[in-house]
Amino acid sequence: MTNIDSDNSREWAAQAYALLKKKQEEQKQELKKQEEQEQELVDTLSAENTILPPKNVDESQLGEFDENFTWSAMVLAAQGKKINQISIDEIDWLTKLRRGLEETRKGFVTELLDKLGDDPLTPESLDDLETLLIRADVGIGSTDKVISSLRKKLNEEVVGGEAGIKFLKKELKLIIDKPIKNSGTDLLVPQKGKLNVWLLVGVNGVGKTTTLGKLAYLSSKSNYKTLIAAADTFRAAAVEQLKVWGERSNVDVISNQSKNADPAAVVFDAINSAKKRNVDLLLVDTAGRLQTKNNLMDELAKIKKIIDKKVPEAIVESLLVLDASQGQNGLKQAKSFAKSADLSGAIITKLDGTSRGGVSLAVSEEVNLPIRFIGAGEGIKDLRPFNSYEFVEAMLADK
Ligand SMILES: Nc1nc2c(ncn2[C@@H]2O[C@H](COP(=O)(O)OP(=O)(O)OP(=O)(O)O)[C@@H](O)[C@H]2O)c(=O)[nH]1
Ligand SMILES: [Mg+2]
Numbered sequence: 001m002t003n004i005d006s007d008n009s010r011e012w013a014a015q016a017y018a019l020l021k022k023k024q025e026e027q028k029q030e031l032k033k034q035e036e037q038e039q040e041l042v043d044t045l046s047a048e049n050t051i052l053p054p055k056n057v058d059e060s061q062l063g064e065f066d067e068n069f070t071w072s073a074m075v076l077a078a079q080g081k082k083i084n085q086i087s088i089d090e091i092d093w094l095t096k097l098r099r100g101l102e103e104t105r106k107g108f109v110t111e112l113l114d115k116l117g118d119d120p121l122t123p124e125s126l127d128d129l130e131t132l133l134i135r136a137d138v139g140i141g142s143t144d145k146v147i148s149s150l151r152k153k154l155n156e157e158v159v160g161g162e163a164g165i166k167f168l169k170k171e172l173k174l175i176i177d178k179p180i181k182n183s184g185t186d187l188l189v190p191q192k193g194k195l196n197v198w199l200l201v202g203v204n205g206v207g208k209t210t211t212l213g214k215l216a217y218l219s220s221k222s223n224y225k226t227l228i229a230a231a232d233t234f235r236a237a238a239v240e241q242l243k244v245w246g247e248r249s250n251v252d253v254i255s256n257q258s259k260n261a262d263p264a265a266v267v268f269d270a271i272n273s274a275k276k277r278n279v280d281l282l283l284v285d286t287a288g289r290l291q292t293k294n295n296l297m298d299e300l301a302k303i304k305k306i307i308d309k310k311v312p313e314a315i316v317e318s319l320l321v322l323d324a325s326q327g328q329n330g331l332k333q334a335k336s337f338a339k340s341a342d343l344s345g346a347i348i349t350k351l352d353g354t355s356r357g358g359v360s361l362a363v364s365e366e367v368n369l370p371i372r373f374i375g376a377g378e379g380i381k382d383l384r385p386f387n388s389y390e391f392v393e394a395m396l397a398d399k
Helices: 006-048 065-076 088-100 102-116 123-135 140-156 161-183 207-221 238-249 263-276 294-309 324-340 359-366 390-395
Strands: 196-201 226-231 252-254 281-286 315-323 345-349 371-375 382-386
Touching: 006 065, 065 088, 065 390, 088 102, 088 382, 088 390, 102 123, 102 390, 123 140, 123 324, 140 161, 140 263, 140 345, 140 359, 161 281, 161 359, 196 263, 196 294, 207 226, 207 238, 207 382, 226 238, 226 263, 238 252, 238 263, 252 263, 263 281, 263 324, 281 294, 281 382, 294 359, 315 324, 315 371, 324 359, 345 359, 359 371
Parallel strands: 196 281, 196 315, 226 252, 226 281, 315 345, 345 371
Antiparallel strands: 371 382
């Protein structure tokens, strides 16, 4: 970690901002040149009636040099990033994350800071903190852990307000990091040279298809050969929805448009294509609900069986998608899925605009799942690999 004191931090952020501004200007010039060249090509192709690829995704724009920028730059600096290594995309994401967690913070940190003030922590302030953590959906298990660590610390020494927050951040991070450490993989990325199959599962409306679209974009942008399997055959519009995402990220979608097509059969076809095309990552969208009494879990088991049988060497991840705004309800779903589906990780969505971001901690502590990605918006770039440091900093940012 880099040490930057607050006097120097604004100066540092200002330098980073100036550098990014320059970079953006250069990029704009470059983009203009490219667009001119592309237009020439488009004109030629249109004359030949060729179907054109979709337009590229918009580049992130550098916003104002404000509190958000400074905070984001500091979070990156604290993780050892140098001024010239910072990108507009990263700043953009952190700003979104911090804004997204604003509601969670409002009912939590602001009140906490008010209660703690500059005075040392007391047993009473711990009681307040306990209530606030529970209210933020952090969960009873995690709350107990944090409070008893703090109580122990209080018995040993005087803890001031600021030191209390620092200690709290450390404890929360430990809870989130535990299942990630246990999994042996800090960052989930497809393994090169193998077929990786990521199944997105979860109840209806939590954001599976949207998340899959964002993952397809991240993956193909990172040069993994990517393919999508539209295995939600229940919802008629699901395939169309996926195709739009596929187009935006230049990833093909394997589907079966016939009514009541068997999801496992779609996965079967997709695996064949994936093998033929040497795909690195096959992303499988699944249904959040079914037409018949068929159990969602049975359906998932069937899909898994096909994968194991056809490509036993594949690296399979079953990722549970959870809508943060559902709070404790989402946690209940996670528990029941975890019981019957063999899950390997979680993706938390809709962290923007919910006051229940704390549920991420409950997922780590009570369901013991490593959080792999988080979503904070409906745009294609609004999903990022999970970073516990950034998450906790955003959740407890003091303004
Ligand atoms: N604000 C916000 N909205 C999101 C996010 N992720 C998904 N959504 C929205 O949530 C709604 C449902 O998303 P879908 O991706 O269709 O959810 P699903 O789990 O595939 O739903 P089913 O296929 O019906 O099971 C859509 O309106 C999405 O735009 C997010 O991170 N933030
Ligand atoms: Mg869907």
